[in-house]
Amino acid sequence: MKTYLDCIPCFFKQALFAARAAVDDEARIKAVLDKIGMLVSEIPLNSSPPETGREVYRTVREVTGVDDPFRDLKAKSIDKALALYPTLKHLLGEAKDPLKTAVRLAIAGNVIDFGANPDFQLEQDIQEVLQKEPAINHYQAFKEKLARAQDIVYLGDNAGETVFDRLLIETMGKPVTFVVRESPIINDATEEDAISSGLDNVAAIVSSGCDAPGTVLGGCSELFLAHFNKADLIISKGQGNYETLSQEKRPVFFLLKAKCPVIARDLGVKVGDVVIKDALPSK
Template sequence: MNMEFNFKCLLCNIEQVDKVSRHINAPECAKEPVIRDVLKHLADIDFKMKNPEIMSGTWRIITDGLGESDPYKSEKQRFNSDMLQIYGLLKSRLSKGEEGFFEALRLSAVGNIIDFGANHYFDKEMCYEKICNLCSEDIFAIDHSRRLYEKLKVSKQLLVIGDNCGEIVLDKLLIERIRSEFSDIKIYFSVRGKAVLNDVTSDDALQVGMGDLAIIIDDGTEAPGTVLAQASDEFRRIFDESDLVIAKGQGNYEGLSDIKRDGLFFVLMAKCPVISDYIGVPNMKCVCVENNS
């Protein structure tokens, strides 16, 4: 399942310049040198690198050049707040017993639609509709959720690798359900070391109260996806020691799909043709897939 670099990813890197520039209302005169620097960066990359590694450099050029270290900070806080407003409602709708786990897992997967780096359209109302309506539906185009559940029964340590703002509230709902059924399991929740796109950081985890359920760690990077070669020693240790890893989102799939180990599951919505074609599912479909399959 190794996710190799695709040349179409170059376009996404370039488009981030325009997205961020428009978002912060940067003048054209500020955007031009940033585009030139990004093009120079992309001209020199090793095409064996994973896209999160490449995007890490692109993002640094954009934020340094435009003078905004966290251009989506207020939007991340708003999406977290919006999702927290329906957290109690969603929690009350979950079934009792193990079926509640599968419902919470589906909600966590659907929450992956909140992605400022992808090219699909979404807004708060769309998120609400999808999240509220799909809890009880069979949404996974590839569904290894039963395997995940059975492995939770025998796991002593779980690492959940977070992805995006807003989505983290639904991850919290899932972790809460896991903790209620498997009270002895030690749970870590990882975030990015620095702000990148709308990926979660420790600020997001604190805002939604994730620390009440899991030990929060950061991976020590500003890549929009887990790249073990760049990650901190602490993160790699916890990754290796954990019996089970749930990696959320496309960036973590891109960064970790070549890792061969037991108990590594990807939960995401395939939001671009490159990833959906590679996994073998229609675009905008969710998967819960074990990596050694």
């Protein structure tokens, strides 16, 4: 997905939020915004938003001297999700279609987003996603392709939602390679976060080699690309992964909640809609 002019104010908003999370120093926060202002003129609109997001967060790190502004918030979101884990596990045990419910729960976890939606309400969103019919619903195709899949790659997104990803992986009952960011970016999941969520007990954890808030294939490691290219099912969580992979002709299923009007428009849905999208739908 390309960058739209509407994305530019969002870059400033995210930079301000991240800088304030990093330091309590108005002068340094202003310096971050000044540098982002200079960066704007260099933004190529044919690149994906996460490619610019990578430069925005590098600027925040360089100016503030803080590598992981959201470390504490990530830990709290993981703890909050883990506290819900027993209840959600019981819910899956009672479900008529546990896989369908697990997919919905994985999407519900996508609300934990300090970049696009810092004012999320987790418990409320879980109920909403479970009850709301997806605007794009390729669940049946997902279920059928999962049954045949032998090599599954799962692209993680935010740290707290990895607990919900764990529930889906446990429900799928197949070997999975779970992919994390190379280094801290917004509140996206790193290897440390995935381990905190217990994902190392249910999946092999691999870094994408990329420090953007998405999967920019040109910046990924050879190890990750080997997994990506041989996978017969790729589960892509969240908006950042959609923005970077929406044009790829690979067996990808995008699981997300549309939190941004630009992404909602690109998908042809409304803000707040739930999406289960097959990148290669059957004709």
